[in-house]
Amino acid sequence: MIIVMRDDASQEEIKQVLARVEELGFTTHPSRGAKKMIIGVIGDLNREELVESLGAYPGIEKLVPILEPYKLAGRTFEEDRSIIEIKDGVCIGGKEILVMAGPCAVESEEQIRLTAESIKAAGATVLRGGAFKPRTSPYSFQGLEEEGLKILRRVANDTGLAVITEVVDPRDVELVGNYTDIYQIGARNMQNFFLLREVGKTNKPVLLKRGLSATYNEFLMAAEYIMAEGNYNVILCERGIRTFETYTRNTLDLVSIPVLRKLSHLPVVIDPSHGTGHWDLVAPAARGAVAMGADGLIIEVHPDPTKAMSDGQQSLKFEKFASLMEELKKLAQAVEREI
Numbered sequence: 001m002i003i004v005m006r007d008d009a010s011q012e013e014i015k016q017v018l019a020r021v022e023e024l025g026f027t028t029h030p031s032r033g034a035k036k037m038i039i040g041v042i043g044d045l046n047r048e049e050l051v052e053s054l055g056a057y058p059g060i061e062k063l064v065p066i067l068e069p070y071k072l073a074g075r076t077f078e079e080d081r082s083i084i085e086i087k088d089g090v091c092i093g094g095k096e097i098l099v100m101a102g103p104c105a106v107e108s109e110e111q112i113r114l115t116a117e118s119i120k121a122a123g124a125t126v127l128r129g130g131a132f133k134p135r136t137s138p139y140s141f142q143g144l145e146e147e148g149l150k151i152l153r154r155v156a157n158d159t160g161l162a163v164i165t166e167v168v169d170p171r172d173v174e175l176v177g178n179y180t181d182i183y184q185i186g187a188r189n190m191q192n193f194f195l196l197r198e199v200g201k202t203n204k205p206v207l208l209k210r211g212l213s214a215t216y217n218e219f220l221m222a223a224e225y226i227m228a229e230g231n232y233n234v235i236l237c238e239r240g241i242r243t244f245e246t247y248t249r250n251t252l253d254l255v256s257i258p259v260l261r262k263l264s265h266l267p268v269v270i271d272p273s274h275g276t277g278h279w280d281l282v283a284p285a286a287r288g289a290v291a292m293g294a295d296g297l298i299i300e301v302h303p304d305p306t307k308a309m310s311d312g313q314q315s316l317k318f319e320k321f322a323s324l325m326e327e328l329k330k331l332a333q334a335v336e337r338e339i
C-alpha cells in the first residue's frame with residue numbers, strides 16, 4: 001500500500017500518519033518526490049484495519065494498493081527512475097551510462113594499476129575486480145581476499161575511479177564495505193537472503209546480479225530484500241541465464257532491459273562478459289545493451305587475458321576495450337544517452 005500525502009500536508013500531519021501506521025505494526029518507507037510525499041507501507045498485517053484507521057487523517061490524498069509482490073522495487077512505489085550516486089557526482093540511472101571495467105579477479109597490484117589506468121583513459125568510471133572469488137570448483141583460485149581489497153582501494157584512489165567488488169559472506173559485509181564503493185552480489189548468491197539483508201542494512205550501492213535461473217519476479221524480490229532493510233541503492237544486473245544453449249557460457253537476456261525498466265525504477269546494468277563467455281561476443285552484446293537502454297555495463301578487462309587466473313576467455317585486452325568505448329560513446333548519443 002502507498003499513502004500519497006496532499007501537496008500541502010504539514011510535517012506534523014506526515015508525522016502523525018507515520019506514527020499511526022507504525023503503531024499498527026507496518027513498516028514505513030517515506031519518499032519525497034518532486035512535489036509529493038509518499039509513504040510506502042509494508043507488512044503482512046490486516047489491510048482493512050489500516051485503511052479504516054487512516055480514513056480520518058486530513059493530510060492524506062489517497063491510498064494506492066501495490067499489486068506486485070515487490071513493493072519498494074516496483075514502479076507503483078516510485079514512478080521516476082532512481083538515480084543512485086556512487087560517489088562524488090558519479091551516478092547511475094540518469095542520462096549517463098556508467099561503465100565499470102576490470103579483471104575478473106584481483107591478481108596483483110601491477111595488474112590492477114595497469115588496468116585502472118587503461119580503463120580510465122578509455123572513459124570508464126568504476127574499477128571492478130574480485131577479491132573473494134566464488135568459483136565453480138573449490139580447487140580454483142579463490143581470490144586475494146583483504147589484500148585484494150586493499151589493492152583495489154589504493155589504485156582507485158590514485159586514479160580517481162570508484163570500486164566495485166563482490167561480497168560473498170554476510171560476515172564480510174563490514175570488511176568489504178571499508179574498501180568498496182559498490183557491493184556486488186554474485187549470481188550464485190542472488191537468493192542468499194542473509195547476505196541480501198546484511199547489505200540492506202548499509203547505505204552503500206549494491207549491484208545485484210540475476211541468478212542463473214531466476215525469473216524477473218524472483219530477481220525483483222531479491223532486490224526487495226535489500227530495500228526492505230532500508231537500502232534503496234540497488235542496481236539490477238543481467239549477466240545471462242541458463243538455457244539449453246551451450247555455445248555461449250550463458251544466454252544474455254537483453255530483453256530484460258526494457259522489461260526491468262518497465263517493472264522497476266531501479267537502474268539496469270548488463271554484463272556482456274559473463275553473459276556470453278567469449279571475448280569476441282562482448283562488443284556486440286555491449287552495443288546491443290546500450291541500444292536497448294541499459295543504464296550501465298560491467299566488462300571484464302585484463303592486461304593479458306591469456307595469463308588471467310579466471311575468465312581470461314571472456315576478458316578484453318586494453319586496445320579492444322578502448323575501441324569498444326569509442327563505439328559505445330557514439331551509440332549512446334544516438335539513443336540520447338552519454339558515456
Ligand code: PEP
Nearest residue numbers: 104186187188209239274
Ligand atoms: C564476476 O563478476 O566475476 C562473477 C563471478 O559474476 P557472476 O556472479 O555473474 O557469475
Ligand code: MN
Nearest residue numbers: 104300310311
Ligand atoms: Mn568473472
